Amino acid sequence: MADAIAGQDEPVAIRTVALTRRYGAVTAVDALDLTIRSGEFFGLLGPNGAGKSTTIKMLTTLLPPTSGSATVAGIDVVAAPREVRRRLGYVPQLVSSDSGLTGRENLLLFARLYGLPRAEQAPRAARALEFMNLTEVGDRLVRTYSGGMIRRLEIAQSMLHRPPILLLDEPTVGLDPVARRGVWDRLRDLSARLGTTVLLTTHDMEEADALCDRIGLMHGGKLVALGTPAELKAAVGPKARLDDVFVHFTGGTLDQGGSYRDAARARETARRLQ
């Protein structure tokens, strides 16, 4: 199913070849070539408007590419979108749990949508709650959850069908440091236990440093740097932090790019997670 990177043993989880997406005159993603190995924890970084979310949307088949191609678990996203969706877990940036349902009901809804065998739905939901430390609050309405609980529930929702690949769009935006660490722990555990390939977007350097095996830095729709956090830091200077790497490669401050809509959206998500 998955092909191998030339000269390496690891199979490929995600590969994009000259992947491009244009919105009218704006090129959001510009001929992106990216290869993510199976089992890897990969972080896609970049300022607002760098094309991270657009890339994720194309990989999740929510948005067709203008040109170029992308394969997920060896399957082309344009040719067989449903097969790609079977193999993906996706946690959108916006809150994606139903606040009017309990945590358990949210999980059961997705167990059914993913067509899990009937007998496995309830036990799997129970195990997912346990794994995410949500057993005690499993039968409470999601609208009473804290931000960290909601994010952990959302990750559980997308992992119920044991996808080989998990995509997260800014998973810790709007969370306090303790809740953020809780989400990191669960993600690390998930990736270690199930061997899941994780691709996450973030502009939190600490998060990228703490979680990611490799980092791809995007700017203006292009990949401007790629490597392990240590490699990237070494490339900039002896005492460089990841923040410096970011500024170095994006050629500006942390606070450029992005639209009013992006900002409003991130704030809305943060508000709802509080």
Added chain:
Amino acid sequence: MPPALERPLVASNSLARSIVELGSATSAVARAELRKLWRDPTDIFTRSVQPALWLLVFGQVFTRMHAIPTGKLSYLEFMAPGILAQSVLFSSIFYGINVIWERDVGLLHKMLVSPAHRSALVLGKCATAGVRGLAQGTVIYAVALLLGIRVRWDPAAGLRRAGRPRAPRGGPPAARHFGLAALPDHRALGRPSLAPRRLVGSGSRDPNRAAWRVF
């Protein structure tokens, strides 16, 4: 975790399998939505306030005023089918709007990235909207009965009316448009002369026309 749970889902392309998957995904969406409705049915009642006001306040007042010609029907009976249709329609519209409101967009994205048929999302929501509409209709019927509106318990009458090539001239506009002949009893209807072409012009001695000129 047991090894049986580790295996990914098996893909299948057969048509029968596909239909079963559509059905189960639709029922999953509908069940989740109905559970929310069951847990918190206040929405049904708050949305019933406005139509109930129409019937209780405006209906009563206009019935007493006799300002609008409604034949042998009271104004209440004349407007009840329209109120029924309007409230069912509005409850569905407002429910449907939830889908495009920002608060559900994240959930929608997540559902769209599941392998469930996309039409299952629409069908599940439609089924729920149907249940909500019926519940809303039941409330309006109850209010109508309490107000003493005569109801013709004959569903076939609606079909007969809808099947006619041309709407009868005398029927109340709402009933003619929506085919809701079950409420109220239109057999009691006289000839209120509401056909638009007969409203044009003036100088008639027809009292109905005189009433319309007021507006």
